[in-house]
Amino acid sequence: xxxxxxxxxxxxxxxxxxxxxxxxxxxxxxxxxxxxxxxxxxxxxxxxxxxxxxxxxxxxxxxxxxxxxxxxxxxxxxxxxxxxxxxxxxxxxxxxxxxxxxxxxxxxxxxxxxxxxxxxxxxxxxxxxxxxxxxxxxxxxxxxxxxxxxxxxxxxxxxxxxxxxxxxxxxxxxxxxxxxxxxxxxxxxxxxxxx
Numbered sequence: 001x002x003x004x005x006x007x008x009x010x011x012x013x014x015x016x017x018x019x020x021x022x023x024x025x026x027x028x029x030x031x032x033x034x035x036x037x038x039x040x041x042x043x044x045x046x047x048x049x050x051x052x053x054x055x056x057x058x059x060x061x062x063x064x065x066x067x068x069x070x071x072x073x074x075x076x077x078x079x080x081x082x083x084x085x086x087x088x089x090x091x092x093x094x095x096x097x098x099x100x101x102x103x104x105x106x107x108x109x110x111x112x113x114x115x116x117x118x119x120x121x122x123x124x125x126x127x128x129x130x131x132x133x134x135x136x137x138x139x140x141x142x143x144x145x146x147x148x149x150x151x152x153x154x155x156x157x158x159x160x161x162x163x164x165x166x167x168x169x170x171x172x173x174x175x176x177x178x179x180x181x182x183x184x185x186x187x188x189x190x191x192x193x194x195x
Contacts, residue, residue, distance in 0.1 A: 014074075046124075050128070070091065
């Protein structure tokens with residue numbers, strides 16, 4: 001059985017797609033979305049800001065919509081096929097709903113380029129994720145993305161090592177190795193006619 005905890009550590013758009021493990025949806029409520037954004041917060045200032053903000057049904061619906069378009073486009077692009085125009089247009093619309101602006105900010109000693117997102121607050125997380133999806137889809141490494149080799153896992157990962165086979169060594173790798181060990185070392189079952 002799959003672990004219900006979101007897998008994080010991949011590019012944000014891939015982490016988003018992975019919030020739909022086999023038979024589950026880890027973004028079912030606005031609270032789920034906030035919890036997932038908190039998990040992403042260590043890797044992104046934007047995610048940290050969104051995790052601290054109030055997210056409601058509109059934020060959740062927009063993020064789930066981005067997730068669906070990203071998953072479909074990613075499925076095609078990683079196989080070397082063109083994504084549908086509808087999926088690309090949806091990702092572009094999501095970005096335009098709350099675009100990012102690089103704002104020059106004086107911090108008292110120097111000028112900084114601060115990134116902030118404009119547009120309705122409830123659409124900002126989806127806009128950030130749609131932008132992350134566009135970056136991932138355009139990255140040549142996208143064709144390297146793999147599906148976990150565990151039988152009951154559908155999670156995707158971008159392998160840092162060519163021999164990586166599972167979404168997570170702790171999540172699926174150990175489970176597969178334990179099952180393989182058990183199959184090799186279980187006692188032989190008695191055959192027909194034996195007593």
